Amino acid sequence: MKGLILQLGGDNLIQLNEKKLMPYSKINPEEMILRDHLAYDRTILANETTLLAYLRTSMALLAGGATLIRLFPNDIYFQLLGVVMLLLGIIITVIGTFRFSTITKRLKKLYDKVEMIE
Secondary structure, eight states, rough: OOEEEEEEEEEEEEEESOOOOSSSGGGGGGGHHHHHHOOOOOOOOHHHHHHHHHHHOOOHHHHHHHHHHHTTOOOOOHHHHHHHHHHHHHHHHHHHHHHHHHHHHHHHHHHHHHHHHH
């Protein structure tokens, strides 16, 4: 499969490249209007909301893992589950932060192009 094609409704088709899920290079910054600037702002807010969801999930895993370790010091299964939850919490924090920074950099690069043209 070379690319994924999404049907949004009617005859509107969007083809996404597997390597780039957000093909910002196809946007012509000279043609951005108010609607596009507002969409940019919504995208930034959605990116921040996603980061907060990652952090909320990781905090829940960290708290749950620490609780299992403290409440069941003699049960090896709960201890192991607690350690796994702690590790997952750390991994989710790293992944969420990495995704947030990557998308923020890509959006900033796009918007800098728009600001230079205007």
